[in-house]
Amino acid sequence: MRPFAFKRPAGAEAAVKLVAANKDARFIAGGTNLIDLMKEGIDRPSELVDISRIPLNLIRSLGGNGVSIGALAKNTDTANHPLIRQGFPLLTQAILSGASPQIRNMATNGGNLMQRTRCAYFYDLGTPCNKRQPGSGCSAKDGLNRYSAIFGWSDSCVAVHPSDMCVALAALDATVKIRTVDGQERKMNFTAFHRLPGDRPDVDNSLSHGEMIVSIDIPKNNFAANSYYLKVRDRASYAFALVSVAAALEISGGVIRQARIAIGGVAHRPWRAEASERILAGKKPEATLFQQAAEVAVQDAKPLSENAYKVRLVQRSIAKALGRAANL
Amino acid sequence: MIVLKSRFQTKTMYDEKKPLQDQAVSADGSRRDFLKKSAVAGIGVAAVKIGDAVPAVASEPAVEGGIAVEKLTVKLSVNGKEHTLPVDTRTSLLDALREQLEMTGSKKGCDHGQCGACTVIIDGRRQLSCLTLAAMCDGRKVTTIEGLADGDKLHPMQSAFIERDGMQCGYCTPGQICSAVAMLEEARNGEASFVTENINAIPRGQKLTKAEIQERMSGNICRCGAYPNIVAAIEDVQAGGAK
Numbered sequence A: 001m002r003p004f005a006f007k008r009p010a011g012a013e014a015a016v017k018l019v020a021a022n023k024d025a026r027f028i029a030g031g032t033n034l035i036d037l038m039k040e041g042i043d044r045p046s047e048l049v050d051i052s053r054i055p056l057n058l059i060r061s062l063g064g065n066g067v068s069i070g071a072l073a074k075n076t077d078t079a080n081h082p083l084i085r086q087g088f089p090l091l092t093q094a095i096l097s098g099a100s101p102q103i104r105n106m107a108t109n110g111g112n113l114m115q116r117t118r119c120a121y122f123y124d125l126g127t128p129c130n131k132r133q134p135g136s137g138c139s140a141k142d143g144l145n146r147y148s149a150i151f152g153w154s155d156s157c158v159a160v161h162p163s164d165m166c167v168a169l170a171a172l173d174a175t176v177k178i179r180t181v182d183g184q185e186r187k188m189n190f191t192a193f194h195r196l197p198g199d200r201p202d203v204d205n206s207l208s209h210g211e212m213i214v215s216i217d218i219p220k221n222n223f224a225a226n227s228y229y230l231k232v233r234d235r236a237s238y239a240f241a242l243v244s245v246a247a248a249l250e251i252s253g254g255v256i257r258q259a260r261i262a263i264g265g266v267a268h269r270p271w272r273a274e275a276s277e278r279i280l281a282g283k284k285p286e287a288t289l290f291q292q293a294a295e296v297a298v299q300d301a302k303p304l305s306e307n308a309y310k311v312r313l314v315q316r317s318i319a320k321a322l323g324r325a326a327n328l
Numbered sequence B: 001m002i003v004l005k006s007r008f009q010t011k012t013m014y015d016e017k018k019p020l021q022d023q024a025v026s027a028d029g030s031r032r033d034f035l036k037k038s039a040v041a042g043i044g045v046a047a048v049k050i051g052d053a054v055p056a057v058a059s060e061p062a063v064e065g066g067i068a069v070e071k072l073t074v075k076l077s078v079n080g081k082e083h084t085l086p087v088d089t090r091t092s093l094l095d096a097l098r099e100q101l102e103m104t105g106s107k108k109g110c111d112h113g114q115c116g117a118c119t120v121i122i123d124g125r126r127q128l129s130c131l132t133l134a135a136m137c138d139g140r141k142v143t144t145i146e147g148l149a150d151g152d153k154l155h156p157m158q159s160a161f162i163e164r165d166g167m168q169c170g171y172c173t174p175g176q177i178c179s180a181v182a183m184l185e186e187a188r189n190g191e192a193s194f195v196t197e198n199i200n201a202i203p204r205g206q207k208l209t210k211a212e213i214q215e216r217m218s219g220n221i222c223r224c225g226a227y228p229n230i231v232a233a234i235e236d237v238q239a240g241g242a243k
Helices: A012-021 A034-040 A075-080 A082-087 A089-097 A101-106 A109-114 A165-171 A274-280 A287-297 A309-325 B002-009 B031-053 B093-100 B156-163 B173-188 B210-216 B227-239
Strands: A005-007 A025-028 A047-050 A059-061 A067-070 A175-179 A185-189 A212-218 A227-232 A243-252 A255-264 B071-078 B081-088 B119-122 B125-128 B141-143
Touching: A012 A025, A012 A047, A012 A212, A025 A034, A059 A082, A067 A082, A075 A082, A075 A089, A075 A101, A075 A109, A082 A089, A089 A165, A089 A227, A089 A243, A101 B125, A101 B173, A109 A165, A109 A212, A165 A243, A165 A255, A227 A309, A243 A309, A255 A274, A255 A287, A255 A309, A274 A287, A287 A309, B071 B093, B081 B093, B093 B119, B119 B173, B125 B173, B156 B173, B156 B227, B173 B210, B173 B227, B210 B227
Parallel strands: A005 A047, A025 A047, B071 B141
Antiparallel strands: A059 A067, A067 A212, A175 A185, A175 A212, A227 A243, A243 A255, B071 B081, B119 B125, B119 B141
16 A cells, blocks of 8 residues: 555545545545455555544434435444434335345445545556546446446446435435535535546546535435335345346325435436336325336446346346335 | 564574474474464564664654555454554554464455455444554454354354355455454344345344355455355355354
């Protein structure tokens, strides 16, 4: 690993200033992804700014407006918080499906959003990768792409975002609260936080260098009784998703009032299936309806040489997740 | 540095003329003890050489790739004992434990957070010491496998692993045991897992099913495949109400 300076500023303001002043500086909190990237030589910061002790770890009710989860709260604490378990069980399920208990004990919520793809070529310094080295090419597009995207990819990059937590947050219409470099606060819809690769796959998200995630806010909803996170992977636990589905339904009087569906493991960001959501609204929850919604979700899928299986898998996973959410 | 030098110079444990395998077990200790001492002696040589060229308090720090190698002092409590350690900013907690404190119980399996062999308990939480910077642990309380026993009395989880033969090669075992101890504490605290049926109805003092134990221990890989016996050992401890 390359040497780096280590700083532990007292608060968020000082931390943002330090990182903003050095383009090769990085925030570090849980470190579960960054340390690994540094060991591999994929990220080579000259300075780490330790924000792990800054008190942005609260999970608090926003009264009638939902809940705010601190960027520096641990994944474990977030998943197990009564406000989350009771009000947003979809998020609890998604977090607990990811990584291992040890990693969830270390990883923070903000860090979960910031984690980078696990595309094998991104980690293999001996092969071209536009995300790691812009302009070098994409090895996965015509290579080993079983794990790669089927939606939203570009000729530059077919990598997928690895998070489970983010799939639930995309479904739950979350907002990311950000501290800007000049000390202001700005808000971003969660679905706008992560980018599609386009011709700049080296840029994962819409943050500017030095900006810091402060919290992730989830608006109040009526999904708690009818939500489900389905994760399909190569082994039963501790593996990234081949495909995952966050499904949330608001059902009253036997009718779906509104629906949310987000898919993981299929794109450079959590993929909302909005056309499917619209089909569900106003109808009775039935298996045939869920099949229809699932078919619509994959209409625009563009599989690669080795991942056509994901198209059918997404379809079946959506139908199954909706069924579970509706307790059918 | 001086201590290391004098230990090296005693030459009681290593004869350069004899083949290494003939002296693998030293007269006064185990093979493990021997390896540990020779490793320390190796460090001693390097330290002395550097020490000859650079004053103890370096006025010009070493530079790698144009970046100064920064040293920090970290206060760590390990198994109840306070340590003040000089560390490179890059030093992982695992390396600090193994190389600097000579506590080699915590194992380096993958060194990338994928196997769990390095699991230690930091401030009550099982975590991966290979992905933890020592610099970030200043003031933290760390429990390693060496800290679980009460004197000569093994921790119930250690006894259960022996009783159930919860290992073959044993390399993952310290991580498995630290993980299992903290895992049962998490369960007692009412934490949920991905396979928990109803996350909002976890009974007080929940008893974990086999499936729950498997899911909650999935961060610890055993290449020998001793999983059935590991799960059985944990079930024993849970049933015995052990600490």
